[in-house]
Amino acid sequence: MSKQITTLQAINEALHHAMESDPTVLLFGEDVADPEEGGVNGASKGLSTRFGDLRVRSTPISEQAIIGAAIGAAMAGMRPIAEIMLMNFMTVAMDMITNHAAKLRFMSGGQTAVPLTIRCTTGAGFGTAGQHADYLEAWFAHTPGLKVVTGATPAEVSGLLNACIFDDDPCIFIENLPAYWQKGEAPADPGARIPLGQARTVRDGGDVTVITYGPQVAVASAAAEQLAGEGIGVEVIDLRTIVPWDRDTVLNAVARTNRAVVTHEAVRAFGVGAEIASVIHEELFGQLRAPVQRVGAPSSAVPYSNPLEKAFMPDADKVIAAIRKTLN
Amino acid sequence: MTSANPVQPDKTVLLDMYSKMSLIKHNDETARKLLMSGRLPMIYYSPRGQEVIPSAVSVNLRRDDYICTIYRGTHDMLAKGVPLDALWAELAGRATGTCKGKGGPMHITHPESGCMITTGIVGSSMPIANGLALASQIKGDGRVTVAYFGDAASNIGAFHEALNMASVWKLPVVFVCQNNRYGEHTKFEKATAVAKVSDRAASYSMPGIHVDGNDPLAMHAAAREAIERARAGEGPTLIEAVTFRFFGHVFGDADGYMDKDEKAAAMAADPVPRYRQWLMDQGHASEAELAAIDTGHESAIKAAVEKALAAPWPDPSELYKDVFTHELAPA
Numbered sequence: 001m002s003k004q005i006t007t008l009q010a011i012n013e014a015l016h017h018a019m020e021s022d023p024t025v026l027l028f029g030e031d032v033a034d035p036e037e038g039g040v041n042g043a044s045k046g047l048s049t050r051f052g053d054l055r056v057r058s059t060p061i062s063e064q065a066i067i068g069a070a071i072g073a074a075m076a077g078m079r080p081i082a083e084i085m086l087m088n089f090m091t092v093a094m095d096m097i098t099n100h101a102a103k104l105r106f107m108s109g110g111q112t113a114v115p116l117t118i119r120c121t122t123g124a125g126f127g128t129a130g131q132h133a134d135y136l137e138a139w140f141a142h143t144p145g146l147k148v149v150t151g152a153t154p155a156e157v158s159g160l161l162n163a164c165i166f167d168d169d170p171c172i173f174i175e176n177l178p179a180y181w182q183k184g185e186a187p188a189d190p191g192a193r194i195p196l197g198q199a200r201t202v203r204d205g206g207d208v209t210v211i212t213y214g215p216q217v218a219v220a221s222a223a224a225e226q227l228a229g230e231g232i233g234v235e236v237i238d239l240r241t242i243v244p245w246d247r248d249t250v251l252n253a254v255a256r257t258n259r260a261v262v263t264h265e266a267v268r269a270f271g272v273g274a275e276i277a278s279v280i281h282e283e284l285f286g287q288l289r290a291p292v293q294r295v296g297a298p299s300s301a302v303p304y305s306n307p308l309e310k311a312f313m314p315d316a317d318k319v320i321a322a323i324r325k326t327l328n
Numbered sequence: 329m330t331s332a333n334p335v336q337p338d339k340t341v342l343l344d345m346y347s348k349m350s351l352i353k354h355n356d357e358t359a360r361k362l363l364m365s366g367r368l369p370m371i372y373y374s375p376r377g378q379e380v381i382p383s384a385v386s387v388n389l390r391r392d393d394y395i396c397t398i399y400r401g402t403h404d405m406l407a408k409g410v411p412l413d414a415l416w417a418e419l420a421g422r423a424t425g426t427c428k429g430k431g432g433p434m435h436i437t438h439p440e441s442g443c444m445i446t447t448g449i450v451g452s453s454m455p456i457a458n459g460l461a462l463a464s465q466i467k468g469d470g471r472v473t474v475a476y477f478g479d480a481a482s483n484i485g486a487f488h489e490a491l492n493m494a495s496v497w498k499l500p501v502v503f504v505c506q507n508n509r510y511g512e513h514t515k516f517e518k519a520t521a522v523a524k525v526s527d528r529a530a531s532y533s534m535p536g537i538h539v540d541g542n543d544p545l546a547m548h549a550a551a552r553e554a555i556e557r558a559r560a561g562e563g564p565t566l567i568e569a570v571t572f573r574f575f576g577h578v579f580g581d582a583d584g585y586m587d588k589d590e591k592a593a594a595m596a597a598d599p600v601p602r603y604r605q606w607l608m609d610q611g612h613a614s615e616a617e618l619a620a621i622d623t624g625h626e627s628a629i630k631a632a633v634e635k636a637l638a639a640p641w642p643d644p645s646e647l648y649k650d651v652f653t654h655e656l657a658p659a
Contacts, residue, residue, distance in 0.1 A: 026466070054466050060496060065455050065489035072459020072473075075444055076394075078466065080459075095486070099449055100456065108437035109428035110650040112444065144651050168653045244652075 003186040007179045010154035011043045011119075011161060013190040015081070018165045019051045021191060025165060026055050026073060029066060029083025029119075033058040040085060041121070041180055063089055067096035067118065074116040075104070079165055087122035087174065088131050101170040102145035117164040121175040123215060123265065124313050130301030133177075135214075135266035140172045141243045141275070147196060148242040150174040152217035155187040159194030160240060167196060176215045199246035201253070205233030208259040208323050211250055211276055213239040216263050216314065223319035234323060242272055250276065251283055258284075259326040260292045263319050268296025293322035337548055341387050342612050343621070345544050346603060348383035350618075351625045352403040353600045355412070358629050359402070359419070363579055368637070370419055370433050374575035375403035377542075380599045381506050381569045382407035384547035385474060388555045389442070394460045394473040396445045396453035399434040400573070404476050409441035412632035422639035429642040430650065450511075451481040454490035454503060461499040461558075472558045473501045479568075480511025482525045491532040491566065498563035502554040505566065506541060508573040513585040526568035534564050541569025542599035574598075 005013075018025045027047060031039050036058045038045030048056035059066050063084060070082035084090050090097060101114050124133045140146045147169050151157035157175065164171035202217060203224055210220045217238045224234035235253055239245055254260045260280050262273035277292040295314045303309050337345075356376045362368035378400075386407040389395075397404040405415065410426065418425030419433050426438045434448040444460060447453050457475035464471040481487055482505060494501050505525045509516050522528060529536025535557070539550040547569060554565035572594035576583045583591070607613045648656040 057497070060489070060492055062489035062493055064486050065458065065493040068452070068455020068486070068490060069459040069462050069493065072396075072444075072456040072461070073463040073466075074459070075456075076460050076463030076467075078463050095449055095452060096455060100445075100447070100452060104437075104445065105652070106650045107427060107431040107435045108445075108650075109426065109430050111427065111437050111439055113653070147652070 004183045005154050005186040006181050006183050007154045007157050007175070008041060008043055008181065010158040010187065011175065012045060014158040014161045015044060015047055016050070017190040018162060019047060019055065022079060022166070024078045026078050026080040027083065028057040028059050028069065028080065030061055030085050031058050032056060032083055039083065043180075044083070063093035064096050067093040067101065070116045070118070071096060071101050071104070071114055074114045074170075075112045079115050079117075081117045081119060081165060084118055084120040086132050087120040087136050088134050090118070090120060090136065097140070097146070098143045102143045105169070106145060113168050114170045115168045116170045117161070117173055118171070119161075119173045119175060121177045121180070123176045123178050124302045124309055125178040127304055127306065127309060128302075129304040133302040135174070135264065137172070137174060137242050138266060138271050141272055145170065146243060147171040148174070149196060149240065150176070150214040150242065151240060152214060152238050154184040156194065156200070156238070156240060158187045158190060159192050160196070162191060163193040163196050166193065174214065179215060194240065196241045197244045197246055199240055199249040200238045201249070202236040202238050203234070205235035205257070207233040207257060208261060208326050209235045209237060209250070209253045209257045210261045210263060210319065210323065211237045211239060212263045213242060214265065216265055219314060219316050220263055220319055223316040223323065226316060226320060227323060232323070232327070245276065247279065251280065254280055254284055255287060258287050258289045260288075261295060261319065261322045261326060262292065263295035263314055263322070265314060266296055267299055268294055269299050271296050290326040290328070293325050295319055295322045335549075336545065337387070339612050341548075342607060343617075344387050345383045345548065346607060346613070346618065347621050347625075348386060348407045349379040349600050349603060350622050352379040352383070352406050354622065354625045355402060355406060355629055358633060360575070360579065362633065368420060372433055372579040373400035373577065374573065374579055375400055377574040377594060377599070378403055378506055378508060378571045380544050380547050380603070381504065381541045381571060382476070384544050385504060385551040385555075387548065388551045389472065389474065392442060393471050394442050394444050394457070395476065396447070396457040396460070396473065397443065397476040398446065398450070398453055398478065398481075399448045400478065401436070401446050401476065402433075405436050405438070405443050405446065408443050410436060410438045410443050411441070412628055413635055414438065416632040416636035417639050420636040420639070421641065422636055423642040424636070424639040428646060430646065451477060451484035451486035453477050454481075455486050457501050458490050458494050458499055461494070461501040462497065464500055465497070470559060471500070472555050474504055475501060476504050476506060478511065479505060479507035479509070479516050479525055480514070480519060481505070482528060483511070483520060491528070491534065491564070494564040495532040495534045498561065500558040500561065501564045502551070502558050503564060503566045504551075505568045507568055507570045509590070510573070510577065510586065512577045513581070524568060526566055529566035534566055537565060537567045539567060539569050541571040542597070544599070544603050
């Protein structure tokens with residue numbers, strides 16, 4: 001069996017490798033330097049000691065200033081990684097992210113590029129409630145000019161993070177907080193890059209295709225496993241990149257199974273699943289044996305109380321129910 | 329000129345400042361004429377009355393120094409050296425514009441002359457200026473970044489976050505607040521809790537310079553001090569340059585909110601002809617020399633406008649280019 005590491009270790013090793021291989025890679029964010037313990041979760045432990053205070057900096061709690069500094073440095077030829085501790089804190093920096101990072105290449109007619117990676121973490125399951133656990137990928141996916149990326153395993157997180165750091169466009173890199181301490185296979189090379197825009201087929205199945213990403217990959221896989229016992233073949237596709245998403249892989253898969261379910265932890269209404277379901281309907285309407293089903297959280301804030309939080313998060317039962325709807 | 333400036337710049341610099349001021353003034357007059365005649369409809373924020381500030385700043389900058397400016401920013405761009413042809417083509421929305429017609433009057437970018445961003449969002453020039461300065465600090469390239477903004481921007485969070493970070497990190501950046509007395513339609517005093525924006529520098533442990541932004545010598549001295557300090561690695565400075573905008577917030581606004589006496593007095597003290605006269609009185613230049621500068625700019629502006637208005641429009645396929653590094657498939 002190959003080496004097992006946690007997602008946090010995978011991130012830490014990828015960051016080390018990126019900073020080692022390219023002196024223009026910078027990291028800043030709240031508490032990221034070693035005197036501040038390398039981040040509240042320790043994701044950047046060791047980096048400031050190894051690469052110095054010029055390149056790795058703990059910042060004031062000033063999200064606008066953090067992203068602004070990253071944008072300016074990126075325009076001047078650096079490859080900054082800005083850590084926004086939690087995805088909900090991106091709200092404080094939305095002007096910088098959506099009016100500036102996303103649009104400067106287009107609005108300058110291609111004269112300035114913003115090769116910036118914004119790392120953030122989020123996810124329900126830890127009782128952190130409505131201002132620390134939202135999945136807000138749809139907001140960023142709806143803003144032209146941002147790439148939106150999230151991995152489902154330690155190796156995938158590592159490979160996608162590397163790809164984002166060395167991509168010439170601004171990337172929103174979403175890390176799932178509960179997954180930080182989950183183990184998985186280590187990447188063969190901590191510098192390996194997984195090309196953006198390429199989905200991964202997690203498991204094959206001939207009856208229905210489930211399209212998902214992030215922590216829902218495990219949920220969809222569990223649902224598929226359960227249905228396999230009933231002789232139902234469920235294909236699971238991990239998008240990995242939400243923008244630009246891999247239309248070819250998804251449409252080819254659904255063209256084979258003729259049934260599709262999209263699931264994500266984010267609120268279902270107006271979510272990424274709606275876009276994907278629409279495109280499937282537009283492209284494959286005549287072939288579909290059932291309307292595409294969407295699974296996602298209800299339209300409430302992420303709740304605190306444990307039973308409420310459990311009810312909020314899409315689980316395997318909800319994915320199975322959606323799959324059964326396509327089969328009826 | 330009532331400046332107590334200890335070292336007067338030499339004649340070349342004095343005339344360079346005048347040349348920039350004259351360029352800005354004539355450029356603005358042309359823009360307003362084109363708007364009035366309907367020949368070039370555009371969103372336009374006149375910088376008339378604020379010519380001195382970027383002129384005095386820019387003669388202290390190197391070509392490769394950076395500026396970040398805002399929607400009322402044609403004076404800042406021209407002073408830094410954004411070329412007329414590309415600027416006018418952008419104002420006209422043409423393919424030959426600085427930004428291929430994708431940015432427009434509020435969003436001029438021209439890295440060759442150091443104009444890295446023009447933002448339409450109040451306060452947003454400052455956090456981005458920090459990043460440019462941060463890159464210079466890391467690379468050790470000796471560049472200085474100037475962030476221009478208005479008085480009202482000192483009331484937005486980005487100002488405070490950016491000044492704090494710049495001071496903590498000793499970034500080579502100069503924050504130049506052009507206090508033109510109004511934030512959109514609201515008087516400075518009504519919206520700002522301090523009498524002087526420069527007083528806010530104390531909160532961030534950086535020097536705050538309060539200067540008459542319509543006095544070229546005083547403005548030059550203030551800019552030089554701040555830029556030298558930044559270049560020496562001693563950190564940021566906040567300059568509050570007091571000035572006045574002659575033509576309201578956005579072109580076409582009726583000025584009903586403005587104090588008429590204040591406006592009349594400011595226009596009577598127009599800094600451009602005042603400086604022109606001073607140059608002659610002091611024997612720095614003759615009427616003929618200055619007239620040659622003026623007419624040179626007038627004809628260059630006229631040529632740039634005609635060239636811009638004859639230039640091709642951008643192709644609709646441009647919608648799919650420059651969003652990302654890769655070209656998008658048309659939807």
